[in-house]
Amino acid sequence: MSAVIGHNSPGAALAPGLARRMASFVYEGLLLFGIGLLPGALGALFVALTGHQHPLQSDAALRAITLLVYAVYFSWFWSVRGQTLPMQTWHIRVVTVEGRPLSQGRALARFIASCAWFAPAALLAALNGWTRWQGLAAAAVGVVGYALMALLHPRQQFWHDALCGTQLVTDRPVPSA
Template identity: 30%
Template structure:
């Protein structure tokens, strides 16, 4: 997750920070905080749903040889990837409770994976 966070920070810098700096410099305006949060949410939504769907993987997932699949082992459909993304937010924002759930889950799944019908698998 730390490696993925570094990649996501670079993505957000390119898609969020740079455009807002240019707007601020040339138009002398600053975006409202709510607008920034919506942009972060939407950028991450597009990034993760696209990579998790149809068997694609993020660079961090490729590096660590991890895939996300449906419970039956098939590739995720976009709707299932979207559900997983939406369920990830409470997992992180509530003190990481959904991540800690993996320590007590019988299959070692995160709470958002259990609820979305997905699972992480390692590749050989």
């Protein structure tokens, strides 16, 4: 098991550095790309085996199912392990402000709140009829802006963590004696 370093008083813990958190974010995005292919692959397999139109071939249904898959992925890893694989690689753990593991409900709330990273760009793209590339560019600007807003937080936590009573902390293995 690993210990949280620099976390003697949980309420005062500073977040891991922004560069490290963003590196974990990019790694997470690469991993999510593969995970996001699962609903589409299952839909294609269904069509190939049955010859029938699959409900997931609807763009809205596919997006909703993919979002559900992401919600299950994050809420399970955050509540059971306290970190996803990219977070583990970058020695980052999510805990409550009291330093405890997240409940499944709090992990799900954190996932929903973390959608704030992308919601403004998605809304602007939908309202303005932007192309996928324009929406992607808006999402990139939004992500950078949202990440920089963490610097305004007293402990440099992301604002969705402040809203959910969670925090990111450094998590390094305890050296063997």
